[in-house]
Amino acid sequence: MKRMKKVLLLLLVLALLAGATAAVKLTAKDVPNQEDTAVTVFSLNPEAVTALGWDYSEKISFTSGDDGWVCDQDAAFPVDETYLTAMLDALTEVTSTKTIETPENLDQYGLEVPVCKITVSDGEDHTLAIGLETAVGGQRYFSNGDGNVYLVADSLLEKFQYGLYDVLKQQTLPQVENLSGLTVETPGGGYTITRQEGSNLTYSDDYVWFWDGRPLDNELTGSLLSTVTNLNLSRCVDYNADDLSQYGLDAPTVTATVLGGGEAAYTLEIGNSDGDTCYLHLQGSRMVYQLDAALSDTLRYTTYADLQPDDVLLMDWDTVQSVVVSLDGSEYRLDKTLEKTTAEDGPSTVETVWKCDGETVEIASLLDSLTSLDSNGYASGIAPEGAPEITFRIYRERENFSEVTLCIYAYNSTSCLVTLDGVSTVTVRREDAANLIASVRSLLE
Numbered sequence: 001m002k003r004m005k006k007v008l009l010l011l012l013v014l015a016l017l018a019g020a021t022a023a024v025k026l027t028a029k030d031v032p033n034q035e036d037t038a039v040t041v042f043s044l045n046p047e048a049v050t051a052l053g054w055d056y057s058e059k060i061s062f063t064s065g066d067d068g069w070v071c072d073q074d075a076a077f078p079v080d081e082t083y084l085t086a087m088l089d090a091l092t093e094v095t096s097t098k099t100i101e102t103p104e105n106l107d108q109y110g111l112e113v114p115v116c117k118i119t120v121s122d123g124e125d126h127t128l129a130i131g132l133e134t135a136v137g138g139q140r141y142f143s144n145g146d147g148n149v150y151l152v153a154d155s156l157l158e159k160f161q162y163g164l165y166d167v168l169k170q171q172t173l174p175q176v177e178n179l180s181g182l183t184v185e186t187p188g189g190g191y192t193i194t195r196q197e198g199s200n201l202t203y204s205d206d207y208v209w210f211w212d213g214r215p216l217d218n219e220l221t222g223s224l225l226s227t228v229t230n231l232n233l234s235r236c237v238d239y240n241a242d243d244l245s246q247y248g249l250d251a252p253t254v255t256a257t258v259l260g261g262g263e264a265a266y267t268l269e270i271g272n273s274d275g276d277t278c279y280l281h282l283q284g285s286r287m288v289y290q291l292d293a294a295l296s297d298t299l300r301y302t303t304y305a306d307l308q309p310d311d312v313l314l315m316d317w318d319t320v321q322s323v324v325v326s327l328d329g330s331e332y333r334l335d336k337t338l339e340k341t342t343a344e345d346g347p348s349t350v351e352t353v354w355k356c357d358g359e360t361v362e363i364a365s366l367l368d369s370l371t372s373l374d375s376n377g378y379a380s381g382i383a384p385e386g387a388p389e390i391t392f393r394i395y396r397e398r399e400n401f402s403e404v405t406l407c408i409y410a411y412n413s414t415s416c417l418v419t420l421d422g423v424s425t426v427t428v429r430r431e432d433a434a435n436l437i438a439s440v441r442s443l444l445e
Helices: 002-031 081-091 217-230 294-301 365-371 428-443
Strands: 039-043 051-055 059-065 066-070 093-096 098-100 116-121 125-133 139-143 149-153 177-184 189-194 210-211 236-238 254-260 263-274 279-283 288-292 320-327 330-342 350-358 359-361 375-378 390-396 403-410 415-421 421-430
Touching: 002 288, 051 081, 066 236, 081 116, 125 294, 177 217, 177 294, 189 217, 210 294, 217 294, 217 403, 263 294, 279 294, 288 294, 365 428, 375 415, 390 428, 403 428, 415 428, 421 428
Parallel strands: none
Antiparallel strands: 039 093, 051 059, 051 116, 059 066, 098 149, 116 125, 125 139, 139 149, 177 189, 177 254, 189 210, 236 288, 254 263, 263 279, 279 288, 320 330, 320 390, 330 350, 350 359, 375 421, 390 403, 403 415, 415 421
């Protein structure tokens, strides 16, 4: 009987324990997870701040003055105030999701020697510290000086990860609205490129850039000009150089003046090269930059041949009145005329017709072949030998360049030489020249 009572008592106890466990589980299940509530652990009014400093990769501090922010380390330092504005915006309200109250050891949080130390004054002096990143990531340990450690967003540190030269206000090149040329001076000489639209310096109005009166390829010239008009001055190595000679800027290897409206817009001076880089500054400025040495080499060693047009014949045929072709010892004159045709029941039309010895010649395909002839190399300085294989004398209704003469000479087994008004310009593939000559024979003989 006693034994039975003990068994019943044990069963009752087990039942009570099971019920309690179930109740605990039910309670834990029904109560939602409690998330940490973000609280403000530091705040300020940016407009009230009079001093700001930080120590990340180096110790830097600025004081607000009547003319803006002044660097305490060097009053001549040109600061980009957008960085300081972003820093103060980040400090306007710093919130934390967790507090570690009065820890004994700050070193384990990276706050004994902080990753970044911030000082700011807004009527009161504040010292803030940003420490290590938490194991989970996305947050860092933070101290506002009250003895506690807080968890704040990792993005706070990003606003202060700068050295002095990172917050330097870089120079920007003056905007040139009417780019009209470039003058380059080197110890060995130099050159000038000018924009001269409608100058009648050549037979085609499509040429607008010139080198000492000689036409240049528009695309190649534009590429050269962009090297000095689109410079990215972002690698400043000295913002207040007292001695320009250490950069070779006391005697520049290249002086490039950009022209706007025919006048100097700004001048760049390039000094020593240091491996793959060179030193540069705006004339009259003591801010020295480091750029790719290709800039110096390009400006210094560019020649006319580098920018010479590769067109065989860039001709506006609307300006042409007649063409005389010399081929195989014979000459053929083709004249452009306008013929009026009146339909029986319609209006009159005027048509352009080319004739040779009074006979109509379908010259359109010939002119297209001549215009579309592609060059395969420049030929400056190459003297033609022998008689030309074919000559085109083109007569234009213009005061300047009223006659343009193009000759094609045999050159080697793969190319022919082209001269324009007696000056060697380009070479063309022998096969293309042969096809052109064949088409002329078929048309005129």
